[in-house]
Amino acid sequence: MPTDPDVWSAPVADGPVAARVPLPGSKSMTNRALVLAALADRPAVLARPLRSRDTELMAAALRALGTGVTRDGDAWRVEPGELRGPARVDVGLAGTVMRFLPPVAALATGEVTVDGDPRARERPMGPLIEALRALGAEVDDGGRGALPLTLRGRGGLAGGAVVIDASGSSQLVSGLLLAAPRFAKGVEVRHEGPPVPSAPHLAMTVAMLRDAGATVETGPDLWRVAPGPVTADAWTIEPDLSNAAQFLGAALVTGGSVTVPDWPEVTTQPGDALRGLLASMGAEVTRGPDGLTVRGGGAFGGLTADLREVGELTPVLAALAALADGPSRLTGIAHLRGHETDRLAALVREINGLGGDARELPDGLEIRPRPLHGGLFHTYDDHRMVMAAAVLGLAVPGVEVENPATVGKTLPGFTDLWSGMLTGRE
Structure with a gap:
């Protein structure tokens, strides 16, 4: 167990998750x-x-x-x-x-x-x-x-x-x-x-x-x-659907079930695309009065998708791809090189550092399944790299996540939410 407060040991799932995860606003x-x-x-x-x-x-x-x-x-x-x-x-x-x-x-x-x-x-x-x-x-x-x-x-x-x-x-x-x-x-x-x-x-x-x-x-x-004139008396902010990616992805990785409550019926948020993307990897996705629920069935397949319109989902989807049973090709995301870090280079470096097989394309990533091992996962002051590392850690013992506090950029308390999901707590 690392003693460095700037390193977080990503917890390994000891079985299928079964959780309800309320999320803060977008x-x-x-x-x-x-x-x-x-x-x-x-x-x-x-x-x-x-x-x-x-x-x-x-x-x-x-x-x-x-x-x-x-x-x-x-x-x-x-x-x-x-x-x-x-x-x-x-x-x-x-x-x-x-x-x-x-x-x-x-x-x-x-x-x-x-x-x-x-x-x-x-x-x-x-x-x-x-x-x-x-x-x-x-x-x-x-x-x-x-x-x-x-x-x-x-x-x-x-x-x-x-x-x-x-x-x-x-x-x-x-x-x-x-x-x-x-x-x-x-x-x-x-x-x-x-x-x-x-x-x-x-x-x-x-x-x-x-x-x-x-x-x-x-x-x-x-x-x-x-x-x-601009007239804005009141705004009610929807839950941040992009921040649902790692929690819903956990259902796929562990063969469990995760529900995100208050998922809007109609929304302009890019994170709503998770419904189709996770379904194409093999998840069962349903939306009902309780929210959006994703159920995994054990093994799951790779993903071939143009993510131009939903690039912020790429780090978590890349982590899922590294754990999938088949190859993945994520394209339309050359612009991610100008995000909080060069996300394409960072994802390739860190996935491969854990034994994976990822390479950059001119406009994306190609990821092939390989057995992964533990190691230090650098996050480059990028909140979504922390989320990607957490997903990998569900199935790979020994993933140590650098600077987990950087996730406070968009999701303060993430590590507590993550631990709560694994124990079935809200």
Whole structure:
């Protein structure tokens, strides 16, 4: 047993799991709702928000610009205020904060400096910076096309039409759209380049804008948001379906059963794709009054899938693939090289470090089954690498997970939830 507090011994399942696992709110929905509430014309309450590093960073960023964000029991109350600098904003390693906050900061009066963790300075930001300049913002990034950057706001932004290559992240579009109702001319965003990944997240942005009273039109690689008021009295945040991946996957690995309650009947969350993906690997998947239930039957097959729209599920699916009975081919995910870490390289390195057979493709991963052994699994400050390691540890004794606390980015208390699942506790 390791004594290093920065290493977690992933527990091995001693039989089929049988658990009900309630999940906290969606990070993607929470941070979108925070932005829209900050730009609204009256106070709003966010019910069941996620409280994690990413969402606390967004709340702190909005507070720094003059928005009131306070806890109200299990909810957040947001009081819009005059956006103003000077302010310094820490985005950590949160893609939503680093892409959603600058367009909001461009509406402020005064100077706002935006920076984050060292890896944040390597993540794609150039297209957003150039788009903001084209829409009338003054942005000083030192010519890097990356963080850190400083916006010098004049209390508003002209807006208008802009062309952007968002093939690196759909968040580059979402960031512009969320703030666009407050632009003088609104915005018309046209994407030119390879396909935009994570289309469900763009659908989420559009749906939440419309829920807040904005007028939004969409077409192929085109989004228009008209100027106008934002009205958001209340948001109820759905459970984070992407964070269900490792728990539902545990049913497949152990031949057991896991239920995630409150699974929405209709949702824009990418994690809803887990129903079809796990079924194609051999799981029995049902949705009923109790939530979504996944049952495993022992051995399970590999997965061949284009994950372009659901790339965030890749680390857990890759871990499942390493334990499957047949080969897997996961494609459409070249953009994951620009995530919290280069996820493709990291997954290959760590799966192979445990004796696996994984290799990179130009746009994905190929994984073939091989007997695995224990060892140290590095996580690269990436929450989803911790989740992948936990899945492997269910079937492989001796998986030691580096820096498990990094999972607090989106799922604080993950290791307790994981242990509770294995003992049948909620």
